[in-house]
Amino acid sequence: MNTQIEDKGAVVLIEVHEDRLDAHNSGELKTLMLGLFDEGKNNMIIDLKDVRFVDSSGLGSLVSGFKNASARNGNLKLSGLQPQVRSMFELTRLHRVFEIFPDAEEALTSF
Amino acid sequence: MSDNFEIDIKVPNQTRYLSLIGKIGEDIANTIRRYCGDRLDLAYQVNLVLTEAMSNAIQHAPGASGEEHQIHINIAIINDNLHIKVYDRGQGFDPSALPEPDAKGLEEGGRGIFIIQSIMDSVTCHKDNGGHVIEMIKYLP
Numbered sequence: 343m344n345t346q347i348e349d350k351g352a353v354v355l356i357e358v359h360e361d362r363l364d365a366h367n368s369g370e371l372k373t374l375m376l377g378l379f380d381e382g383k384n385n386m387i388i389d390l391k392d393v394r395f396v397d398s399s400g401l402g403s404l405v406s407g408f409k410n411a412s413a414r415n416g417n418l419k420l421s422g423l424q425p426q427v428r429s430m431f432e433l434t435r436l437h438r439v440f441e442i443f444p445d446a447e448e449a450l451t452s453f
Numbered sequence: 454m455s456d457n458f459e460i461d462i463k464v465p466n467q468t469r470y471l472s473l474i475g476k477i478g479e480d481i482a483n484t485i486r487r488y489c490g491d492r493l494d495l496a497y498q499v500n501l502v503l504t505e506a507m508s509n510a511i512q513h514a515p516g517a518s519g520e521e522h523q524i525h526i527n528i529a530i531i532n533d534n535l536h537i538k539v540y541d542r543g544q545g546f547d548p549s550a551l552p553e554p555d556a557k558g559l560e561e562g563g564r565g566i567f568i569i570q571s572i573m574d575s576v577t578c579h580k581d582n583g584g585h586v587i588e589m590i591k592y593l594p
Contacts, residue, residue, distance in 0.1 A: 362475070365508040366468035395475065395497070397504045398564035406561050426497045433571055434564050 343370040347378075350387075353453050354378055355446055357389045363400030371400075375407040375418075384416025387449040391422030396430050408440060417441070421449040456486050459529040466511045466522045466541070474507055474526060475500035487533055489594045498572045498591075502537060503528075505565040506587050510541030535591040537573075542584040 344359040356374070360367060371388075378386065388404060390396070404420070411418040421443040423431070431437040443449035462477065464470040478499035483492060503526065510524050525540040570576050575590040 362472055364468070364471050364475075364504055365511070366471050395500060395504075397471075397501060397508065398562070398568055399508060401564060402561040405559060409559060409561075426493070429494075429497075430501075430568075433568065439559065 343367045343374070345371075345374065347374075350450055353385045353387060353450060354383045355387045355389060355450070357392070357446070359392050361393070362395040362397075363390070363393050363403070364395065364397040365399035368397075368399040368403035372403040372406050375403075375410065379410050379414060384411055384414040385453055386411060386416070386418045387421055387443075387446055388418065389421045389446045389449075390427060391424070391445070393427060394424060396427050398434075401430065401434060401436060404440070405436070417453070419443060419449045419452065421446045456533070457529070457531055459527065459531075462526045462528075463523045464526075466514050466524045468508065468511060470524075471504050471507055475504045478503040478528065481528055481530075481535075485530060485533075485535075485593065487593075495593075499535065499537075502569050502572055502589060502591075503539075505569050506537070506539040506589065509565055509587070510539055514542055533593050535593060537589045538586050540581060540584060540586045 346357040346359060348355045358371065363371065375386065386407065388407070404418070408418045419441045422445055423442060428437070428442070431440065431442070441452065443452065460477070460481070462474065464474065479496040482496040482499045488495065507524055507526065514522050522542050527538040529536040569589060572591070573589040574592050576587070578585055578587045
C-alpha cells in the first residue's frame, strides 16, 4: 500500500495514496496502524483525499483503527473524503462515529 | 433499438482482481445509453456491488487446499435493467436473515451484504452446480 506517514507533534498523519481502499489492501492499512499504536502513537489522522473508492473492508479497517485509538485514550480522525467516499460513510452511518474534516490541516488543529 | 448485452468473466479468486472487476462495472454503467439518473453514482454503485459480492465469494470459498478456484461473474443489461450474478464455491447465505449493521457502527465487518441490499432492488442467493450464486438486479430509470 502506498502511504505517506508524517509525525505532526502528538498526532500522526497517514496519507493514503491509493485509488482504492478495499479488501485487497485494507489489511495493510490495519497492520500499519497497529504498528503505530505499538509505538505509543494513539492520535491519528487518515487522509483519504487520493482515495476514490472505499468498500466495506476499507471501512472495517478504519473502524478497527478508531476502536484501537479510543481504547488507548487517543483518537482517529478522517480528512479529505471525496463525495462518493463520504456517501459510503453516510450509507453505513459511520459519519456519526468518525470526526470528518475537509482537509488534514483542519483535522490537525482539532486535536 | 435494444441495448441488451451480456458479459461473462472468470477470474482467480484473489482480491487483486477486485479493482479490475470494479472498473469493468464502471465502464458498463457508462455504456448504458438510456439512463436518467446520476451516472457517476451508478458507476460507483456497480463498482461497489461487484467488489462486495466478489469479496464475499473469495472470503467464503473452500479452505486452503492448494487448489485454485475461479470466481464467475455474469453482468447483463436486459430490458434496461442491470443483472449481476456472482457464482462461487462457498456456502451461500440468506440475504433476508442478515441484520442491519449496528447504528453505533463499531463492528469491523458485516457491512458488505447490507451495502449490496441498499443499492440493488433485488438480491437472492441460491444453490447452483455444487456452489452458490448471488443474483442481484437494479431497475434503471
